[in-house]
Amino acid sequence: YIKQLKQSGIYFDGNQEKAVVSTDGPLLILAGAGSGKTRVLTARTAFMLEEQNIDPGSIMLVTFTAKAAAEMKKRIAYYPNMSPAKVNRLISGTFHSIFYRILCFHEREKWSSDKLMKKEWQREQILKEAGRKIQLDEKEFAYDLALQQIGLWKNTLIMPHEVKPESPWEEKVALLYKDYESAKDRQKLFDFDDMLIGCYKLFMDQPALLEIYQNRFQYLLIDEFQDINKVQYELVKMLSNKHGNVCAVGDDDQSIYSFRGSDPAYLLNFKADFKNTEVIILNQNYRSPHEIVETANTLISANLNRHEKEMRAQFSGECPPVVFHPYDEEEEATMILTDIKERIEQGERPGDFAILFRTNAASRAVFERLANSSLPFRLDQDIESFYERFMVKGMLSFLRLSLNPDDSEAIKNILPSLFLKQATFRDLQANSILNDCSMLEALTHVKTGFTFQEQKLKKLIPLVRSLSALPPVAAIDIVEKDLGYQDFIKKRGNEGNQLEKGSDDVRDLKVAARNFTSVADFIEHADHIIAMNAEIKRSSKTISDAITLSTIHRSKGLEFKNVYIIGTVDGSIPHDYALDAYRNGDRQPLEEERRLLYVAVTRAEKRLFISVPHRRRGRKASPSRFLGRI
Numbered sequence: 001y002i003k004q005l006k007q008s009g010i011y012f013d014g015n016q017e018k019a020v021v022s023t024d025g026p027l028l029i030l031a032g033a034g035s036g037k038t039r040v041l042t043a044r045t046a047f048m049l050e051e052q053n054i055d056p057g058s059i060m061l062v063t064f065t066a067k068a069a070a071e072m073k074k075r076i077a078y079y080p081n082m083s084p085a086k087v088n089r090l091i092s093g094t095f096h097s098i099f100y101r102i103l104c105f106h107e108r109e110k111w112s113s114d115k116l117m118k119k120e121w122q123r124e125q126i127l128k129e130a131g132r133k134i135q136l137d138e139k140e141f142a143y144d145l146a147l148q149q150i151g152l153w154k155n156t157l158i159m160p161h162e163v164k165p166e167s168p169w170e171e172k173v174a175l176l177y178k179d180y181e182s183a184k185d186r187q188k189l190f191d192f193d194d195m196l197i198g199c200y201k202l203f204m205d206q207p208a209l210l211e212i213y214q215n216r217f218q219y220l221l222i223d224e225f226q227d228i229n230k231v232q233y234e235l236v237k238m239l240s241n242k243h244g245n246v247c248a249v250g251d252d253d254q255s256i257y258s259f260r261g262s263d264p265a266y267l268l269n270f271k272a273d274f275k276n277t278e279v280i281i282l283n284q285n286y287r288s289p290h291e292i293v294e295t296a297n298t299l300i301s302a303n304l305n306r307h308e309k310e311m312r313a314q315f316s317g318e319c320p321p322v323v324f325h326p327y328d329e330e331e332e333a334t335m336i337l338t339d340i341k342e343r344i345e346q347g348e349r350p351g352d353f354a355i356l357f358r359t360n361a362a363s364r365a366v367f368e369r370l371a372n373s374s375l376p377f378r379l380d381q382d383i384e385s386f387y388e389r390f391m392v393k394g395m396l397s398f399l400r401l402s403l404n405p406d407d408s409e410a411i412k413n414i415l416p417s418l419f420l421k422q423a424t425f426r427d428l429q430a431n432s433i434l435n436d437c438s439m440l441e442a443l444t445h446v447k448t449g450f451t452f453q454e455q456k457l458k459k460l461i462p463l464v465r466s467l468s469a470l471p472p473v474a475a476i477d478i479v480e481k482d483l484g485y486q487d488f489i490k491k492r493g494n495e496g497n498q499l500e501k502g503s504d505d506v507r508d509l510k511v512a513a514r515n516f517t518s519v520a521d522f523i524e525h526a527d528h529i530i531a532m533n534a535e536i537k538r539s540s541k542t543i544s545d546a547i548t549l550s551t552i553h554r555s556k557g558l559e560f561k562n563v564y565i566i567g568t569v570d571g572s573i574p575h576d577y578a579l580d581a582y583r584n585g586d587r588q589p590l591e592e593e594r595r596l597l598y599v600a601v602t603r604a605e606k607r608l609f610i611s612v613p614h615r616r617r618g619r620k621a622s623p624s625r626f627l628g629r630i
């Protein structure tokens, strides 16, 4: 079969070939980026189907994202003589999708999809109810972080009564966790983590059922094994307990999901749990030129906590990685787009380009520049537009009200920062009719029961009115300082995501506003970008030849001819939270940030551009400390 593949132009080196054909017993493929791990998995599947005539329904192929799963099937279908019917019968997908299907098969009612809490706010709502019971201050308590912590416990199979809190904060979260679980049960709802836990319990409770699946799934193949967590690992162990045909593929240097409970130890200790494991190391990098592979090697070798390995490239490139220094985010976006345009004029395709960033918010300038160009581009995940982020939306709403004091959406959006309940909106509507005034003016008639607060509301109206005449940056300044937004952000802390802070949003907003001279122009721009974002979301899946905009996390496993890494400065990569941890003596988060940069660097097939702006979020920035070595 290997010979036949060779004749069709599909080559494997010695170790790869061994990995393709050793289909019996546990196999661990430990290898750096671009060494053909995923390719070996597809070839191995093709080999089993074509050469060994193994029933496709007995092969389970697990990948990290739905997109990666689809891509793998597509690749398998390309192998010579492969029948599409066989490929379709493969059990392939993410852990969640595969095990959810199993659950639905046995307990359809309980797991019906309308009971799934898909959105973070749904889960937060339950948590907040629990919080009220123990008198937590809704505005002060970081519910998003609590949710993350609960997820971590769940994925590590630590049930509510088993939690051993390590801080006063964790003590509170542990209480919430108990309540969260029982509220969820009472309302017959479930979250994503429950899918895997549910399957784990199902198999634990019903050994006979487990045995059926053990017999059914004779071959387990798992890509990106470094990001597996406890519950996933236990499921793999259970299912393969009888036959032991597990092929685990991974690179400990690309473990970047520890905040979700992923642990590369499962990869590195695989041999201990799976008897007679064969280990294959791949150390040829087929993706990138020598210059990029060397950069990646040097970069990652600074990590202490890793399995030593050195990648060797197969070819030399046309140029070493390029580091460039734009003034700020705006110039960064301009430089990148100019470069991409030139290269497309020289014959490259939009699909050959990827722009990678550490956090969603960091993509704002590039997104705006692309949205205003004719270049096709795609977002690989559901990124909300910058102007729809909670804090940004709130600030902009003051600006909107200065243009139109009857903008009811904007009124709704400023209520939280004025510490008014959403129900106040109806009073405002009534008041504006009763007193024949605008919604904004109706704020003066609001009775909150606190004279102090009522006085403040009265003073606020002329200030809001004055904003429209100011340059947008000055207007934002007033919202921040005189209209109490700064205090609100301080109280509210982080919104939605521990990595992205409200105060960062304000600074980003000011950088964006600098390009405009009037509030009206700036609002028009924001609306245009919001509309474009919705448009992109709708059309993203249909454009195949497009520039990819993606977080580094989501780019794992993918490859692009040209890769641009933006915002490579301290505070972004490595992220501030990792720098804080490092200062407090915890080195692990910093190492994970370095792995992130390693993942980004190793996506490039031809050219790599690392952008190191002088300023970020309106302040002076220093180059990422990771760049020193390279």
Ligand code: ATP
Residues within 6 Å of the ligand: 011, 012, 013, 016, 031, 032, 033, 034, 035, 036, 037, 038, 039, 040, 251, 254, 285, 286, 287, 556, 557, 558, 559, 602
């Ligand atoms: P990552 O760690 O980033 O997921 P990987 O180890 O899964 O990387 P692949 O994506 O499978 O690597 O392969 C990287 C690139 O190298 C692909 O374009 C693949 O087609 C190519 N490749 C792998 N092995 C060979 C080979 N023996 N000959 C030619 N090309 C190869």
Ligand code: MG
Residues within 6 Å of the ligand: 037, 038, 039, 223, 557
């Ligand atoms: Mg891969």
